[in-house]
Amino acid sequence: MELTVKLILWLHLVSVALAGSAAFALPVVRRMAVSADPALKPAYMPIMNKLAALGRMALVLLILSGLGLIWTKYGGFKGLNGWFHVKMTLVTLLAALAIFNIYNTRWAMAGDEAAVARRSMLSKIGTSLIMATILAAVFTFN
Numbered sequence: 001m002e003l004t005v006k007l008i009l010w011l012h013l014v015s016v017a018l019a020g021s022a023a024f025a026l027p028v029v030r031r032m033a034v035s036a037d038p039a040l041k042p043a044y045m046p047i048m049n050k051l052a053a054l055g056r057m058a059l060v061l062l063i064l065s066g067l068g069l070i071w072t073k074y075g076g077f078k079g080l081n082g083w084f085h086v087k088m089t090l091v092t093l094l095a096a097l098a099i100f101n102i103y104n105t106r107w108a109m110a111g112d113e114a115a116v117a118r119r120s121m122l123s124k125i126g127t128s129l130i131m132a133t134i135l136a137a138v139f140t141f142n
């Protein structure tokens with residue numbers, strides 16, 4: 001059991017790294033796309049979509065491994081402090097953002113200018129939510 005808990009925690013932390021890399025790389029690639037030669041701009045779209053997909057995969061892994069930790073290490077949700085509820089609220093907001101982002105990307109790909117303009121703001125909100133979730137996790141468990 002001890003080894004299982006350690007391996008799930010390892011997966012949880014690797015997923016935090018994965019989510020962080022996607023969240024921090026996306027704005028960098030977006031800035032490169034904005035200042036790129038107009039002919040090259042479309043080439044950046046698949047890179048940004050791949051990074052967004054990586055972020056979504058990390059979020060699914062975080063939720064699954066997080067639930068695994070609650071089950072194996074803490075024996076359920078009872079006794080977890082208020083910071084854990086803050087963390088879960090932030091995770092819910094992240095999941096809602098990830099779902100909205102799927103639709104926004106579709107609209108952007110179909111040429112919706114408002115959706116294209118919204119992408120930068122959405123990625124800033126996502127990065128802020130991830131950083132806040134990590135802070136809430138540290139206050140919850142330390």
Ligand code: HEM
Pocket residue numbers: 009012016019059062063064065066067069070073074091094130133134137138139141142
């Ligand atoms: C974006 C989503 C998430 C992020 C960024 C995240 C981040 C983290 C981080 C950084 C830690 C280490 C904190 C520390 O040891 O001080 C941690 C631990 C933990 N997380 Fe998450 N987490 C996420 C989602 C979840 C979810 C959805 C759950 C449960 C449903 C969960 C349950 C846990 C548990 C139980 C631990 C404690 C591990 C231990 O006792 O060593 N996490 N998380």
